Every structure is written in C-alpha cells, then in structure tokens.
Amino acid sequence: MTTTDMPRKADADSARAVSRKRPRGAVGGGLRRAVPATTLLWVLAALYGLPVLWFVLSSFKPAGDLFSLPLTLFPEDPTVSGYKAAWDSANFSQYFINTAIVCVLATILTVGVSCCTGYALAKYDNKWLKVFFVGILATTMLPGEVMLAPQFLVVRDLGLYNSLAGIILPAVLTATGCFMFRQFFLTVPDELIEAARIDGARELSIFLRIMVPISRPIMLTLAILSFQWRWNDYIWPLLMLNDPEKFTVQIGIQSLVGAQNINWSVVLGGSVISMIPLIVVFLVFQRYVMNANINAGLKD
C-alpha cells in the first residue's frame, strides 16, 4: 500500500508545484474537474445518509407527531419520550447488559484464540497445522446458517441452551480472525524469533512477550469487527435464548417490530439507542477499520 501511496503523493506535490507556477490555468482546470466529482460524491452521500438522518430525527418527534401531515424533517418540539418509553418497556436495560456481556467476552476470547492460532499457522511448520488450516478454510465454505439445526442440538447437548455462554462460545471460532493474524505474523521476520531462541527464550514466552505486543494493531482491528458482529447478531441468540431476562438488544427490537400494532415511537427510540454503541466505537477507531485489509474468507 505504501508503495502505491508514494507516487500518488509525489503526483499531488508536483501538481501543487505546477499550480504555483501557473495559478490561473490550474485552478480553472481543477474547478472544472472538481465540480462534477464533488457533486456526484455528495449526491451519493446524501442518498446513503438521508435514510439514517430521517430515522434519527423522527425518533425525537413525540408519538402524536410521527404521522402528522405534512411530514417535516426536523421535529417541531423535540422530545426523548420515545427513548424513555423504549428504555422502560420490554426491559431494555437488561437487554443492553446481556448484549454488552456477550460482546465483550466474545471479543476478548476471539482476539486471544485467533492470535494464538494465527501465530502458530504463520510461524510453525507442522503437518497437523496444515490439516487444521484446511479445516479453518472449510468453515468459510460452510457458514453457520447452513448448520443451524445441528449446531443448535450440539450446544443444547452441551448444556448451554438458554445461557449467554451458548452464544459466546460458538462465536469464538472465526476464520477471518485467524487469517488476519496469520497474514500479519507472516510479515514479521523469522530472524526476530531466531534471535530470541538463541538468547534462550522458550517458545511460548517468545509468543507472549514479543509477538503479542507487536500485533496490537491487528488485535484492535479484529476486536472492532468482532464487537460489531456480536452486537448485530440476531438469528443465533434468537435460537439460543428462551428466557426474556437473557434477550439481547436485537431480539428486543425485533420483538417490538413483530408486534401486531407497531408502536413506532418506541421502536424508533429503541433502534437508535441500539446503534449508539457501535457508532461510537466506529468513530473512535475509524482508521483501524478503514485500513483493515479484510479481503479473504470474511465470515462472522
């Protein structure tokens, strides 16, 4: 990536140099090209942004104003009554706690397990590792949705039905995570490991003391992805959980929409609340997600 970025930068620099020499012509040409490109960009951005904007702004309208014509973009007297109603109804705070537990534990386990596996796959040469690598590849070919029924029976037979552990544990095995760490550790020079071995370090302490710390950017990237997957999960928690006390946020929202008469005020409030954690995580860690080279075997 850096190699292709460089010429681009050099290109931009030379363009700037040229524009310094001939300001008028260059600015005119730049503007002629900038206007259509920028217009197209922002028309598209509006197309993608407006649905969310309309949704979020509507959530601040009082229930009585939601359908009053003519529809207005901005709420006339903004209120958070929809949010309060959503939070109070259907035990939303409990759903949030449950979802948070699932996301945090599943993410920590996913990152830890994937880091170990990715390192072993990248840095050791062993017949069984190759077999296991093919096995992990197979999980991308056979997505969880295909094995809903048998997977459900296995987890039930393990005694994990109706428990948060039944959602967390199957989620820890992710091919994407293993691949991401494997790709990263392949770029780490073997000499680093050899040097540590010569100094008498043992295999696992090389991993824990040298390799784990340097893989921090990958850990963060996978953590964000994993958090998103688990936060947005729907069908597996739906199957696993029976007890409303243990429901996750997505099931809570879906049960509000599934009702015969939808209380839109509550649904809008609940939905917006449910997006906040992810949007915050994303805005804080934006550059890690944007730079993640997630191009192979992406599966959640």
Added chain:
Amino acid sequence: MTKRAPDVSASPPRRRSKYTLAPLVLIAANVVLFALFFVWPAVIGLVYSFTNYTGVGAFQFVGLDNYQHLFGDSTFFDALTRTLLYTVLFVPLNFVFSLLIANVLVSKHAKGVSVARVFFFIPWLLSPIVVGVLWRWLFGENFGLVNYLIEKVGGSAVPWQSNADLSLIVVVVAASWAWTGFSMLLFIAAIKNVPVSYYEAAALDGAGPWRQFFSITLPSIAPTSFIVILLNTIHGMKEYPLFASLNNGGPGTSNNLLVQYIYQTGFKAGQIGYASAASFVLMLILMAVAIIQLMVNRRVENR
C-alpha cells in the same frame, strides 16, 4: 539438482520434531472449538438429514426420503427461487453502487471525501434488524416518507408492503444500501493498488475517464470484483434477519427465504431431519457458487 534435494527435505523434519508442543498448545483452544462447533454439527447434520429426527427421542433412518420430499415441496421451491431472485438482484446492485462510490472516493477531484466516507460506512455498521426497521419506516404504505414524497409530486401511493415483488425490491435496495460500505472498502484498496503510471500512459494516448475506467481500472481490479461478488452471493443466499424485521417474509409467506424456511421447519415445526436436508441443499448451492467463482477467477488470471 540431486545434491540439493536431500537438503530441502532434511530441514523441515528437523523443525517439525523440534517444535510440536508449542504450536499444539497455541492452537488447542481453537481445535476444541472447531471440533465442538463445526465438525460435530456438520457430521450429525449430515446424518440427521437421512432421518426423521424431531430434536428429541428416537429417530429412524429414512434414506433419501427427506431429499425426495424436498423436491416435491412447493414451499421449499418458492423459498429457493425467491432466494435466488433476491441474490440475483442484490449482487449487481451492490456491485455497481459500491464500485461507483469507491471510484468517486479515490478521485483526486472530489472534495470532502473523508466526511462523505462516513455516510457510506454507517449503514454497514447498523444491524440487519435496525436496517429492516429503518426501511420499513421509510417505505410504510400509509405513513412512509417515500410514499409521502411520491404523493407530493403527484403520484399515487405505492403498495410497498402488500405487493410481494415490490416488498422484495425494498429488501434488495435496503440490503444493497447496508452492504455498500463493506464492498466499497475492498474496492478502494484494490483501486489504490493500480499503478498510477497506467493512467498516465493512457492519458497521454488520449483516453478519457470512461475509457480509463473500462480499460484499466476494471481489468486491474478483477480479482477483487470476484471476491466482492462471491461474498455478496454467499451473503445473499443466507439472508434472513433483514427480511425478519422489514416485512417478516411478507406479504404472507411469499418472501420466505431459505434460511427462514430452515428455521421454520427445524425449530417451529420440529422437523430437524427435514430441515437438515434443506440445509445441505443450501450448502451445495453455496459450494457450487464458490467453485464456479474459483474456476472463473483462475481463467481470468491465466489470460
């Protein structure tokens, strides 16, 4: 040649015998998870697909009965054709829009790229459930913004929810809207990797932007295009949560897709054996998609 051969074969066994414990410890946790949550379900799923298992109690082997029934089951066929139709509509729409947006985002001339990028990305963050709620809200027949705007410009309200085809199209648009951010990321990385010198040479030869796009960009990013099409096809084939919250497979049962069919026969009707057979049909389709894509990809790369 003959002298070098023993050297090459001699070094791996030495490494192998020296380090077996450490890598095994490192992958142990994942091996256990792999065995429990992948191998075991895959095996019993295949076995159950030949039985009349209901999830509890005893069961009998019924041979290929489940598969035979499946091919005579009109509900299954409707779900299958609807799923294929959905995928065939969703994949190209998503492809065109994410490629278009990726191109605009890497353009030197567009202003405000870093802010605009967030607009394309937020839909991908939202859960399919929230995406479904959001589009249901936009496309409500009596109250939705879209019908309001259509009536405002003099049209008449469109039955987005009660017409089966229209309600499928709403889901296609919603899914494509939600997945643009992800496909776009892959495209941006690929487009940035196309050497700038190609464009400079093309520009010297007098190629305009369109010519440059079709003669340089598109062929250069072919491998990424295949990955995007593959991932989106697989994703489309297993779509369910979006339907669940947008129209619940409605109107009626006309937009019940495969995963929903599996869920309903397996968990609502308790026909685990039958649902497992349906799952394996889905799996065969997914594998066929993957293999076709690999073959096409290889042919393109060899050209």
